[in-house]
Amino acid sequence: MTRWPLPEPMLQALAEARKAADSGEVPIGAVIMRDGVVISTGRNAPRARHDPTSHAEIEAIRAAALALGNERLDGCELWVTLEPCAMCAGAIVHARIARLYYGASDPKGGAVEHGARVFDQPQCLHRPEVYPGIGEAPAAQMLRSFFQQRR
Numbered sequence: 656m657t658r659w660p661l662p663e664p665m666l667q668a669l670a671e672a673r674k675a676a677d678s679g680e681v682p683i684g685a686v687i688m689r690d691g692v693v694i695s696t697g698r699n700a701p702r703a704r705h706d707p708t709s710h711a712e713i714e715a716i717r718a719a720a721l722a723l724g725n726e727r728l729d730g731c732e733l734w735v736t737l738e739p740c741a742m743c744a745g746a747i748v749h750a751r752i753a754r755l756y757y758g759a760s761d762p763k764g765g766a767v768e769h770g771a772r773v774f775d776q777p778q779c780l781h782r783p784e785v786y787p788g789i790g791e792a793p794a795a796q797m798l799r800s801f802f803q804q805r806r
Contacts, residue, residue: 685711738765744773758794
């Protein structure tokens with residue numbers, strides 16, 4: 656479900672996703688904010704960095720932790736264009752991110768409302784508030800276009 660107009664952080668995440676696509680990466684972008692201020696951004700970069708952990712969320716979390724000088728991102732919110740995978744959901748838990756907003760659902764690789772459902776597990780140490788479907792249509796379209804061009 657896309658809500659119009661899109662909130663500025665999701666527009667920024669979509670811009671990061673476009674940058675990822677322009678460099679040949681899967682178009683996923685992320686933004687971390689606290690108190691209405693952008694702390695960091697990230698985009699997929701596993702091919703460029705030769706690092707399978709270089710997902711948009713991980714890149715944004717790493718940059719935010721450095722910017723804030725703390726591995727705990729208390730009070731922060733993460734805006735990302737695609738439902739996080741299990742690795743990224745785990746990082747969200749460990750970073751103690753307060754709120755997660757994401758665009759497109761990912762039935763194949765997602766781990767929030769699909770698959771592992773990381774935040775629903777009894778072992779989960781922290782559960783962010785989750786707001787799915789914000790910017791879903793443009794995020795999903797960008798992903799579809801990217802993969803259609805590759806076929």
